[in-house]
Amino acid sequence: MPDASILRSTRLARVSLTGLLLGASLSLGASAASGPAVNAARIEAADSEPQNWLTHGRTYSEQRFSPLDSVNDGNVARLGLDWYFDLPDPRGIEATPIVVDGVMYVTGAWSKIFALDASNGKLLWSYDPQVPPQWAVNLCCDVVNRGVAVWEGKIYAGTLDGRLLALDATDGSLVWEVQTTPKDRPYSITGAPRIVKGKVMIGNGGAELGVRGYVSAYDADDGEMAWRFYTVPGDPSRPLENTALKQALPTWKGGKWWEVGGGGTVWDSMAYDPELDILYIGVGNGSPWNRAIRSPGGGDNLYLSSIVALKPDTGEYVWHYQTTPGESWDYTATQHMILAELEIGGKARKVIMQAPKNGFFYVLDRSTGELLSADPYTRVTWASKIDLATGRPVENPEARYESTGQPALVWPHALGGHNWHPMSFSPLTGLVYVPAQEIPLLYSADEQFSYQRKGWNTGIEMARAGMPDDQAVREQMGQLVKGHVSAWDPVAGKERWRIQHSNIWNGGLLSTAGNLLFQGNAEAEFAAYRADTGEELWSAPTQTGVVAAPISYAVDGVQYVAVAAGWGGAFPLSAGETASRSKGVVSSPRVLVYRLDGGAELPAMVAPVVKAPDQREFQYEKSLVERGHALYMSSCHMCHGDRAVSASVIPDLRFMSAETREQFLPIVLGGLRHQKGMVGFADSLDMEQAMAIYNYLEKRAEDAAEGRD
Known part of the structure; x- marks a missing residue:
């Protein structure tokens, strides 16, 4: 067994801040006391228990659609806050809560895990994995975590320093943990695990800093590694780890990409089709971004920026589709993937849909990987279209800054036309709701690039990519940065309507059978819209920007809508003035839960401390x-x-x-x-x-x- 999967099985009890509150846990009934018996049968039949949110996207199809309709377009104006739970660390909150049989499991910053009574927010237990603070230097995008998985009485989560944890669901005690990544490279885990057929699927991040991507599967009972699929080839002088890399290696031409890592991290999205028995993973960007450095002879660089289909039992390759061949702009294909059945051209098709960073919305046959459609869902200048005959983009040659030697202002930005924020698909409206972004980036090759073992390794000139000093130019550039919700018709391949936002980095989406669409935003609001038209019906202040996606669940017949709120992530950390214009820049991390006629109120906001410049003599050369x-x-x-x-x-x-x-x-x-x-x-x-x-x-x-x- 390789070093990256050294198992450390223990029964440590690093749990609740308040002594586990085990009595409260037991009061929830036998199902909670014995741990949630979530298994494949329950997840595959999730529509039969709409009161629960059993897995990251509610179902294996990741549609993020709730069949609950007690809260609907006729009464949503009565929605009110019912309870809230303060999370301890004022950093970015990106988690999707999981709710099983009246218990909510949610993560906060620094990979901390909390179990709450889903009816009132009472803390049942919490677990702090004690991530070393200094590991933050190895993160691209804040100390965030996107949530847990639940299976057969255990809670599973990844940590920022690359561990996979299994906790006892009843009290939060540690059952086992495994180090999934080598500690001598800047790997991290921010994504939520998925569990398929008793195996915990987990990827990792770090391509900006310099790592080689892979996804691993671990036995849910004891943490033994079952298989690992590397997404890009390593040192070609060494044996290939899987047969799929045989077709990948010739697409990497020259250079020593393996010294930087190559990239291709599987840091977020996955989906599973039980009928086809296929696991779908989204693969990330190159490391470095600049292809001329990692692969100076060109080439597609498989499997960067690809959707890859695997057999979940073995990790065996089935098919792939590459959204951005020869990617050089940080155009990941790690964005949310949705499985659905659509009628296309008069024929029922099992499809997988994705709106990756590169700005095109893709619909593929999920059995074979055949491209069915690809259309721009936001402003795109790096390519004019996707050729449906070849499946390849028709590129704008000027966008290839690494080939031309000239800077190129390109849409979308490296933050993407759509980032990690989850989409939602409503089978009632037939629409996919995309939290889209419009933002350009000036790409230029770093001619002085040398690999640094600490810090980012992009191969582009970051100083030229930032905002200029000229205020008038900054204001003009800032006007180009906008966000919106695109109500996308995947059959027609076009937008039906949109909800316009004043800035990017708005939250993920939830659609419901009540003809509702929920989203939090960067302006510190949580809002409900008609899912068929986009008309705003209700909103409430959140006291912080909301970037995570909401869920809906029910306890004792009462429907709730919940969202984990907290401003943070890549855009707030890195974008400076452009991010600071949002109203939600104050981080007040909380789980917010609403129901009809809810009467709770948030505490008064503490006014942020506004630092005034020192009145002193400034000395600099x-x-x-x-x-x-x-x-x-x-x-x-x-x-x-x-x-x-x-x-x-x-x-x-x-x-x-x-x-x-x-x-x-x-x-x-x-x-x-x-x-x-x-x-x-x-x-x-x-x-x-x-x-x-x-x-x-x-x-x-x-x-x-x-x-x-």
Whole structure:
């Protein structure tokens, strides 16, 4: 067994903050006391128990449609908050709660897990996996987690440092854990596991930093690894790990991609068809992004940016479809995948649907991978269309910045026309609801690229990709950044209507049999719309931006609508001023649960502390500012924000205290504050480079003090 799957079976009891509250757990009845007996039969028959939300997308098909209709378009105006549960860490919240037999299981930041009474929010138990704070340097996009899986009395979750946990559902005690990733590479887990035929499927992230992607299957009972499927070839001088890599290897041409990793992480979406017995995985971007570095001879670079079909028993390859051949823009195909049956061309087809980052909405035959349609669901300039005869994009040659040697302003941005935020499909309206985005990025090749073992390895010039200093140009660029919900007709291949938002990074979606569509947004609102027309029917303030997707469930015949709320993730961390214009930038992480005539109220908001620039003399070397900007954007902006403007709880470095300025080198190079997640960068930055960054930050502090922001 390889090092990455060393099993550590224990019965440790690192559980509730309040002594497990086991009595409360037992009061829920025999089913809760003995643990939820979720299995394949229950998930496959999920529509027969609509009161539960048994798996990440409610069903294996991942449609995120609730058959409940007690809350509907005729009475949703009466919806009110019933209860809320405060999550402990003010960071991004991306989890989909799971509800089984009256118990809700949800994750917060830092991979913490909570079990709540789904009728009133009372804490039953909690579990802190104690992720080392310094591991945050190995994350692309905040200390987030998208949820758990439930199976035969156990709760399963991944951790930021690459572990897979199995907990006893009744009290949260640890049953087993396994390290799924090597600890000497910057891997992470933020996605929710899926369980198929007694095997826990889990992927990982880290392609921006430099890893090789794979998905693994573990025995749900004891954590033994059953199989592993690598998505990209490794060192070609070594044996291939699976036969599917034989057709992948010739599509990687030249270079030493394996030294950086190659990418292809399976960091989010999966789906399963029990009838076909096929597991579908979404594969991520290249590492580095710039294909000319990882594969200078060109090539499609399989299986980057692909939907791959596997046999769940063995991990055996069945088919693949690549959405972005030779990807060079961070156009992952890890976005939400939905299974459905549609009538296309007068014929019933079993399809898989996806709106990946690249801006096209794909409908494939899920038995064979045959492309049925592909149409743009948002603004796209990197390609004019997808050729249905070949399945390949008709590219705009100018978008290939790595080939032309010239910068290219390209839609969509690396954040995607659609990111991880889940879609929803309503079989009643026949529409897929896509949380879409419009945002461009200026791509240009980093001619000085060298692999860094700490930090991002994209192969593009981050300084040129950020917002310019000219305020008028920034305002003009900012107007191009918009979000919307696209009500997409997958049969006609076009948008029927849309809900316009003022910014991107709005929440995932839920549709229901009550002709309702629910979504939280970046403006700190949770809203309900008519699913057939998009008319807004109800909204409520959330006191924080909402990025996760809602669910609906019932207890004792009462229907609830729930969402885990908390501003954070890639956009708030990295986008600076563009993200800060959203009203939901304050992080007040909570689980919010609503029902008809609910009468609860959120506590009064604590006014955010607005830091004022120091009234002091700013000292910096003008000659170092430009270099410091480039180094800041390549090493720091992913957490501290574009142009050093923070739109999250991460410190805004324009407002460093006198103590922080005094300790700048020990912090940045020596890791003085590693216990807060700020590790030292002495292995990737020298003193002169660190001081260049300091000089840039001093200049930005002066800009803020003098109103030039």
